[in-house]
Amino acid sequence: MPHDPYKALYIHLPFCKHRCAYCDFTTRAIAPDSVEIDEYIDNLILELRRKANEGELAEIETVYLGGGTPSFVGQARLSKLLYALGVFMNLTPEVECSMEANPDSLTPELIRDIYALGVNRLSIGVQSFDDGLLETLDRIHDSARAKQAVLDARERFENVSVDLMCGVPGQTPEMFEADVQTAVDLGVTHVSVYPLTIEDHTPFRRMVDSGEIDDVDQDKEALMMSMAPNVLTPAGFHRYEVASYAREGFECKHNIAYWTGVPYLGLGISAVTMTQNDARRMRVQDGEVQDDLDRKQMCAEDLMMKMRMTRGVSDDELFAAAVVIPGALDVFNSLVRDKLVKREDGRWKPTFGGWLLGNELYGRIYELAP
Known part of the structure; x- marks a missing residue:
């Protein structure tokens, strides 16, 4: 593509x-x-x-x-x-x-x-x-x-x-x-x-x-x-x-x-290549497609991966994602209520507790676009 x-x-x-x-x-x-x-x-x-x-x-x-x-x-x-x-x-x-x-x-x-x-x-x-x-x-x-x-x-x-x-x-x-x-x-x-x-x-x-x-x-x-x-x-x-x-x-x-949705090329056995455009993201490993994501799934994955980082996601990034996946803002507000995420300086950042409960934090974001 x-x-x-x-x-x-x-x-x-x-x-x-x-x-x-x-x-x-x-x-x-x-x-x-x-x-x-x-x-x-x-x-x-x-x-x-x-x-x-x-x-x-x-x-x-x-x-x-x-x-x-x-x-x-x-x-x-x-x-x-x-x-x-x-x-x-x-x-x-x-x-x-x-x-x-x-x-x-x-x-x-x-x-x-x-x-x-x-x-x-x-x-x-x-x-x-x-x-x-x-x-x-x-x-x-x-x-x-x-x-x-x-x-x-x-x-x-x-x-x-x-x-x-x-x-x-x-x-x-x-x-x-x-x-x-x-x-x-x-x-x-x-x-x-x-x-x-x-x-x-x-x-x-x-x-x-x-x-x-x-x-x-x-x-x-x-x-x-x-x-x-x-x-x-x-x-x-x-x-x-x-x-x-x-x-x-x-x-x-x-x-x-890797954590911010940048396209990457993998060479050698088992290396993964991530190819994307505005509408689609694919990961291929050893000639086999591992992921094939649409626009909504890409947005959800980007939000999830960025929450691995201390800087999290900005208001602008979350609001832009919410245009594509309308439930995004509600989910992030619920993560704040559950103390998995904190909002400060115009950014939504993972708490240490959120990292410790990473499966829950990342899972709730990724489920925005099943």
């Missing part, structure tokens, strides 16, 4: 040295010298060339290399992919180009090369700085390696993010707070806090079912989520999304694109 220009590009690299016990992403462990990785990178480059020739990369503002573990595929392959990316699109310093990395495969040499080829934001999958928790999570790095990876990254990158996990079996609120403090002390500019979810068909699910580890304590997990600002706010971070904190100017523009 005729569509608005893509503004964000996601490239999926589905390879890891080791698949963690909690992971349910489209990724798998593979030998680092496998020819399959080379073939996959070559196919990505061909796809980038095709999209560039079709004019689909002309207005890209953010790029995100995710996985899997992009850093695992190594310097030579990443350099080849990033060089091609720079040839096929306008990869200026103004384009936010993020790459995920794990501490075990992030070397000073790799950092130097990817920085030289246009990556300007590094997201490091630390999960914890506690050796016992790292062992529980089945990670292959230890605390010392995680700290060194962050320090190495900061030698080149100003924009360094770490992922931290809460709700891990055996983790106390004090341990989580210590992890957040360590990230701050290391000088990162962005922290993503992920509550552990025990997904079906993972080793963690089997371990919970057999009684080998405890299931997630959601109350304790919520407590840990609520504690992160205690450390981050005094250190100059602000919460801009339910699980994301950044120093001013270091918010992840790529993720904000």
Whole structure:
């Protein structure tokens, strides 16, 4: 269908040295010298060339290399992919180009090369700085390696993010707070806090079912989520999304694109492309249509996704949506009455309680246009 220009590009690299016990992403462990990785990178480059020739990369503002573990595929392959990316699109310093990395495969040499080829934001999958928790999570790095990876990254990158996990079996609120403090002390500019979810068909699910580890304590997990600002706010971070904190100017523009209804292109296995125009929005994954939304459903989804962010939606955005879905204003007023949303400074913003009861908050908005 005729569509608005893509503004964000996601490239999926589905390879890891080791698949963690909690992971349910489209990724798998593979030998680092496998020819399959080379073939996959070559196919990505061909796809980038095709999209560039079709004019689909002309207005890209953010790029995100995710996985899997992009850093695992190594310097030579990443350099080849990033060089091609720079040839096929306008990869200026103004384009936010993020790459995920794990501490075990992030070397000073790799950092130097990817920085030289246009990556300007590094997201490091630390999960914890506690050796016992790292062992529980089945990670292959230890605390010392995680700290060194962050320090190495900061030698080149100003924009360094770490992922931290809460709700891990055996983790106390004090341990989580210590992890957040360590990230701050290391000088990162962005922290993503992920509550552990025990997904079906993972080793963690089997371990919970057999009684080998405890299931997630959601109350304790919520407590840990609520504690992160205690450390981050005094250190100059602000919460801009339910699980994301950044120093001013270091918010992840790529993720904000997902939460604000910006069209994005996904390349690689399992990567999702979101195509839209004024009347229709479609998400396609591996050639299969996952979503096909009409104008009303688009408006409802945009309202719902924006409520992931601290800034919520403006009066103007809500009133414009209410023209398309007349019940919108009534639903938002009911969310205010139920203390899931607050209205201040001309904006409708989620409360912390609204985030904790996210399924209810988001569900009531999305039901505006079934």
